[in-house]
Amino acid sequence: MGRADERRARQRGGHRAAPPQPSGTHAPGVGGRAEARRAAQGKGRSKGRGKAGKDGRSLIRRMFTWKKVVGTLLGLCLLGMGAFIALYMMIGIPEGNADAQLQSNVYKYSDGTLMTRDGQRNREVVDLAKVPKKVQLTFVAAENKTFYKDAGVDLRGTARGLLNTVAGRGAQGGSTITQQYVKNYYLTQEQTVTRKLKELVISLKLDREKSKDYILAGYINTSYYGRGAYGIQAAAQAYYRVDADELTVEQGAYLAALLQAPSQYDWASASETGKKLVKERWNYVLDNMVEEGWLDQGKRTSMTFPVPKDPKAAPGMGGQVGYLVDAANNQLARQLVAQGTADNVNDAVTMVKAGGWNITLNIDKKRQAALEEAAKTQLTSKLDPKERDVDADVQAGAVSVDPKTGAVVALYGGQDYYKHFRSNATRVDYQPASTFKPVILAAAFDEAAKTQDGKEIDANTLYDGTSKRPVVDNGVKVGFAPENEDDASYGDVTVQTAMNKSVNSVFAQMGVDVGMDKVLKVAGQMGMDTAELKSVPAQTLGTMGASPLQMAGVYATLDNHGKKVTPTILKSAESSTRTVDLPDPIGKQIISREAADSVTSVLTGVVDDGTAKVSVRDNTERDGRKVAGKTGTSDENRSAWFTGFTPDLVTSVGLFGEDHKTYAQVSMYKAGGVPRVNGGGFPAQIWAMYTFGVSSKNARFDLDTTQGAAVQPSQAPTPSDTPSQTPSQTPSESPSDTSSPPSETPSQTPSQTPSQTPTTTPPSQTPSQTPTEEIPDDPLNPNNEQ
Incomplete structure (x- = not known):
C-alpha cells in the first residue's frame, strides 16, 4: 500500500496503520515484545493526559460564559434591590430619640437679657x-x-x-x-x-x-x-x-x-x-x-475672622434666681391648666420642667438688684446667729409690683435659694396681721357701711378705742373682746387716728358694722385666699394666712383706684409647640374709685403720723415722695410686715419667724438686737431703702376723695359728746380674746397660730406686738421700742 493509501486508510479508520515490518523479519522475540509493550504504555499515558486537560478547560468555559456572568450580576442587583425595597417598606420614620429632644428652659429678664437656663440639656x-x-x-x-x-x-x-x-x-x-x-x-x-x-x-x-x-x-x-x-x-x-x-x-x-x-x-x-x-x-x-x-x-x-468670646459659666439657680424661676414656673403651670392644656397643676409643672420653654419675666434687673441690696443692708447684715440664736430663725420675703400693669418687677424669696428652698415671697402660712385693716376700711367705704348708731363710716367717724371692750352687734355682745397693743386704751378716736395707731379694737367693731361676710368677700376679690375662712370678728385681726405677693396685689388694687390688680411675674412664655396667652393682670373695678382713693388717703397718715413715720416719713431719701402704707405685727411676734406704695410702685415686705431646724413658726423677739421686730422696723426700713431708690420722685396720687390724711390734717383723738355705740375693741397687732367662745374662733391651718384670737401675753413676758404700732408717741423714744 502506498503512502497516500495509508493516509486515507488512517483518516477513514481513525488511527494510523501499523508500520510495515522489515523484510526478512518474522515474529518478534522476547526483547522485541518488551519494547513493544513499553511503547504501547507510553502512548496510552500521553493520550490520557491530553484528554483530561482538554476536558478541564471546557468545564471552565462552560461555567463562566458571558451570559452566565451577566445573568449572575443582574440577579445580585435584583436581589439587592428587592432587599432594599423590603427595608424601605419595613423601616418608617421613628419618633425622635429622647436625648435629642431634651431642651433647657430659658429664663430672661424683662429687657430680654439672660437670667438663667434650667434643664438637663442646654x-x-x-x-x-x-x-x-x-x-x-x-x-x-x-x-x-x-x-x-x-x-x-x-x-x-x-x-x-x-x-x-x-x-x-x-x-x-x-x-x-x-x-x-x-x-x-x-x-x-x-x-x-x-x-x-x-x-x-x-x-x-x-x-x-x-x-x-x-x-x-x-x-x-x-x-x-x-x-x-x-x-x-x-x-x-x-x-x-x-x-x-x-x-x-x-x-x-x-x-x-x-x-x-x-x-x-x-x-x-x-x-x-x-x-x-x-x-x-x-x-x-x-x-x-x-x-x-x-x-x-x-x-x-x-470679612474678618470673628474671634468668639471666652467661655462664661451659665448662671445658676443660687441667690434669688431660683425663687424667680419657681414663681414663673408655677404661674405658667396654672395658666396651662386654665387654658385646658393640662388637667391639673402637677401635670402642668411636669410639662414646664420637661424643657423647651422660652420664658421672659417681668423682673426689672435694676429694681431686682435694688431690692436684694436693701434686704442685705437693712436686715441680713444685722443678723448674727453666732451672737443671737434667734437671728437664724428670721426669714424675709418681698414682692414689688407696678400698679398700672400688674408686673412683678422685683421679688425677694430669701437669703439664698440653695439655703432656704421655700420662697418667703409666695408662702401663705403667716398672718398678715394689721396690714389687713385697710381691707376692712375699703369694704366699709365701698358698702357705705354705718356704725351701730346709724352714722356712715368715714375717716372722721369716732370709735371707742378702749382695749378689751366687747364687740357689739345690734346691742348684743358677740363674744369677742380683743386687746389693744400693750392693753393701751385710746378712748374715742377717729378712724384716721385708729389706722395711724393701728388700734385693733376700732377695726374689730368696724368689721361687725360692715358685716364680716362682706369684708371677706372684698378681701377675696382683692386677691386674698378667703374661700375657706369663717365670717367671724376674729378675722379682723388679720389671722388668716397671706403672702407678700398677695398683699402686694391687694394694695396695688388700692393704688390702681379700685381696679383689680393680679400680680404677674410672667411677661411671655412660649415653646416650640405653643405660645401661652396670658390674661390681663388688670381686671374689673372691685371697689369704687372713691372707696379705694379714700383708703389710700387714710394710709398716708400711717406714714406721716403713725407707726411707719420713723422709718419712712423721716427717711432722708424720701425726697418729697407721696407714700401710703400700713405696718403689721402678728401674735407672739411671729411675723412683721410693711406694705406700702407710691403712685407708681407697690411693695410688700414680710419677716417671718421660722425655726431653722424644724421649720416651725417661732417668735422673733430680740432678733437683730431689738426687743421686738416691728412692722415699722426692719420691714419698713427695707421698703424705704428700696422704694426711694427706684420709684419716681415726681409721681403724685390722683385721689378722688375729700377725706383722709392726704387731703386734710388728721384729727387728734378727742372725746365725743355722743360716743359711738360701736365699741371698738379689736386688739392691735397681737390681740388677745379672753371672752370669745370657741365657736367664734375661726379654724387655723396647721402652719398658723392655733387660735385666731390669741391669748393675752403675760405682763412678765415680752409684749407680743410691735409697740410702734399701738402705743402713743413718746418723744423720748421715737421708735416706741421697749
Missing part, C-alpha cells in the same frame, strides 16, 4: 425663620452644597461608610445634612451596618415627606457645638452672647465650621494647630458661599 429650639438666611446657608456651604438639590443621601459616601464599618476602620464623613440630622435626631451615634442602613432609608423618606427648611432647622437645632451647647441658639449665646437672630454671616460660618470638631475648634481652648484648622474651615465655608452665588465676593473679601 438646648433651645428656634424656628428657622429666626435664623438669618445667610447664616442658614453657612451650614449648607460647610456640610452639603447640594443640599437643596439632592435626594437627601450621598450614595458614594454611604457605601464608603458601610465598607469602612465592615472593615473596622471607624466613622467616615461624606453624609448629607439630611443624613446627619437623621443620625442626630432619630437614631444614635453608634457605628454599625444596621444603623447606617436605617440612616439611608430614613433619610430618603424624610427628604420625600419633609421640606428642606424643616430638615435644615432640625439639623442646626440638634447638632452639638461644644461648650455644652446643643442647637444654634445655645451656641450663639455660648460663643457670641447673642441670640440666633442676631448672628452675622462671619459668626454663622464659625459655628458651621465648629460642627466638624467642636472641641478641637473652640477658639478659647484650641491649640495653634486647631486655630489654624478652624480658620481654614471658616474660609472654606465662605468661599463655598461665594462659589454658589450666596455671598458677594466683595463682601467676602472684607
Whole structure:
C-alpha cells in the first residue's frame, strides 16, 4: 500500500496503520515484545493526559460564559434591590430619640437679657425663620452644597461608610445634612451596618415627606457645638452672647465650621494647630458661599475672622434666681391648666420642667438688684446667729409690683435659694396681721357701711378705742373682746387716728358694722385666699394666712383706684409647640374709685403720723415722695410686715419667724438686737431703702376723695359728746380674746397660730406686738421700742 493509501486508510479508520515490518523479519522475540509493550504504555499515558486537560478547560468555559456572568450580576442587583425595597417598606420614620429632644428652659429678664437656663440639656429650639438666611446657608456651604438639590443621601459616601464599618476602620464623613440630622435626631451615634442602613432609608423618606427648611432647622437645632451647647441658639449665646437672630454671616460660618470638631475648634481652648484648622474651615465655608452665588465676593473679601468670646459659666439657680424661676414656673403651670392644656397643676409643672420653654419675666434687673441690696443692708447684715440664736430663725420675703400693669418687677424669696428652698415671697402660712385693716376700711367705704348708731363710716367717724371692750352687734355682745397693743386704751378716736395707731379694737367693731361676710368677700376679690375662712370678728385681726405677693396685689388694687390688680411675674412664655396667652393682670373695678382713693388717703397718715413715720416719713431719701402704707405685727411676734406704695410702685415686705431646724413658726423677739421686730422696723426700713431708690420722685396720687390724711390734717383723738355705740375693741397687732367662745374662733391651718384670737401675753413676758404700732408717741423714744 502506498503512502497516500495509508493516509486515507488512517483518516477513514481513525488511527494510523501499523508500520510495515522489515523484510526478512518474522515474529518478534522476547526483547522485541518488551519494547513493544513499553511503547504501547507510553502512548496510552500521553493520550490520557491530553484528554483530561482538554476536558478541564471546557468545564471552565462552560461555567463562566458571558451570559452566565451577566445573568449572575443582574440577579445580585435584583436581589439587592428587592432587599432594599423590603427595608424601605419595613423601616418608617421613628419618633425622635429622647436625648435629642431634651431642651433647657430659658429664663430672661424683662429687657430680654439672660437670667438663667434650667434643664438637663442646654438646648433651645428656634424656628428657622429666626435664623438669618445667610447664616442658614453657612451650614449648607460647610456640610452639603447640594443640599437643596439632592435626594437627601450621598450614595458614594454611604457605601464608603458601610465598607469602612465592615472593615473596622471607624466613622467616615461624606453624609448629607439630611443624613446627619437623621443620625442626630432619630437614631444614635453608634457605628454599625444596621444603623447606617436605617440612616439611608430614613433619610430618603424624610427628604420625600419633609421640606428642606424643616430638615435644615432640625439639623442646626440638634447638632452639638461644644461648650455644652446643643442647637444654634445655645451656641450663639455660648460663643457670641447673642441670640440666633442676631448672628452675622462671619459668626454663622464659625459655628458651621465648629460642627466638624467642636472641641478641637473652640477658639478659647484650641491649640495653634486647631486655630489654624478652624480658620481654614471658616474660609472654606465662605468661599463655598461665594462659589454658589450666596455671598458677594466683595463682601467676602472684607470679612474678618470673628474671634468668639471666652467661655462664661451659665448662671445658676443660687441667690434669688431660683425663687424667680419657681414663681414663673408655677404661674405658667396654672395658666396651662386654665387654658385646658393640662388637667391639673402637677401635670402642668411636669410639662414646664420637661424643657423647651422660652420664658421672659417681668423682673426689672435694676429694681431686682435694688431690692436684694436693701434686704442685705437693712436686715441680713444685722443678723448674727453666732451672737443671737434667734437671728437664724428670721426669714424675709418681698414682692414689688407696678400698679398700672400688674408686673412683678422685683421679688425677694430669701437669703439664698440653695439655703432656704421655700420662697418667703409666695408662702401663705403667716398672718398678715394689721396690714389687713385697710381691707376692712375699703369694704366699709365701698358698702357705705354705718356704725351701730346709724352714722356712715368715714375717716372722721369716732370709735371707742378702749382695749378689751366687747364687740357689739345690734346691742348684743358677740363674744369677742380683743386687746389693744400693750392693753393701751385710746378712748374715742377717729378712724384716721385708729389706722395711724393701728388700734385693733376700732377695726374689730368696724368689721361687725360692715358685716364680716362682706369684708371677706372684698378681701377675696382683692386677691386674698378667703374661700375657706369663717365670717367671724376674729378675722379682723388679720389671722388668716397671706403672702407678700398677695398683699402686694391687694394694695396695688388700692393704688390702681379700685381696679383689680393680679400680680404677674410672667411677661411671655412660649415653646416650640405653643405660645401661652396670658390674661390681663388688670381686671374689673372691685371697689369704687372713691372707696379705694379714700383708703389710700387714710394710709398716708400711717406714714406721716403713725407707726411707719420713723422709718419712712423721716427717711432722708424720701425726697418729697407721696407714700401710703400700713405696718403689721402678728401674735407672739411671729411675723412683721410693711406694705406700702407710691403712685407708681407697690411693695410688700414680710419677716417671718421660722425655726431653722424644724421649720416651725417661732417668735422673733430680740432678733437683730431689738426687743421686738416691728412692722415699722426692719420691714419698713427695707421698703424705704428700696422704694426711694427706684420709684419716681415726681409721681403724685390722683385721689378722688375729700377725706383722709392726704387731703386734710388728721384729727387728734378727742372725746365725743355722743360716743359711738360701736365699741371698738379689736386688739392691735397681737390681740388677745379672753371672752370669745370657741365657736367664734375661726379654724387655723396647721402652719398658723392655733387660735385666731390669741391669748393675752403675760405682763412678765415680752409684749407680743410691735409697740410702734399701738402705743402713743413718746418723744423720748421715737421708735416706741421697749
